[in-house]
Amino acid sequence: MKYLITLVMSTTLLVSSCAQSQSKLVGGPCEGCEAVNNYGDRLLKATDTIVGFNKRPDKIWISGTVYKNDAKTPAENVILYIYHTDHTGRYPNRPSSKGWEKRHGYLRTWLKTDAKGHYEFYTTRPASYPNSTIPQHIHITVKEPEVNAYYIEDFYFADDPNITPNILNRAKPRGGSGVIHLKKNGDFKIARRDIILGLNIPNY
DSSP states (O other): OHHHHHHHHHHHHHHHHHHHHHHTOOSSOOTTGGGGGTTTTOOOOSEEEOTTTTTSSSEEEEEEEEEOTTSSSBOOSOEEEEEEOOTTSSOOOOTTOOHHHHHHOSOEEEEEOOTTOEEEEEEEOOOOOTTOOOOOEEEEEEEOTTSOOEEOOOEEETTOTTOOHHHHTOSSOTTSOOEEOOEEETTEEEEEOOEETTTTOTTO
16 A cells, blocks of 8 residues: 555656646747757857858858847857758758758857857858748757757848848747848958847747
């Protein structure tokens, strides 16, 4: 009898624990978000340069600050997984590509915000998917400590002729607006985007 009571209590605690764990999941379905943990043994930094930056035209430099949900406090140690198409609108692979690189291509990086919440990356402007009018974009997934990974608004370009009013005027953009305004700065263009963790993220 004592064993049975212990078993029932243990089962109840396990079910309660699982339910509590599931209730902490935020952001809803996120296909490919697990790739945020696919960086292997590399040391993540707040700054990185994506492959091909020095070989292709349309160089861009994007930087910003990641804030906690109060929109004021810089968020440290937040991982940002970023990937995009090349100048032909494709996610390029190489013979050694496997796992998520085979799907997302090798034009990608992982950043980890510093004590000031800062991040920045150098890359080249992506193109729309071949034979489409889908706006140019850069994907981004967020992984903050103690919270599951979730996606936020892609980076979009304000001067893209294919950008839509829906993107420009989105009522509740995830993490804040993803629309960036590029400005000429020497041999490349620069833009800034700040991110607010949990903003408009379901169940946050």
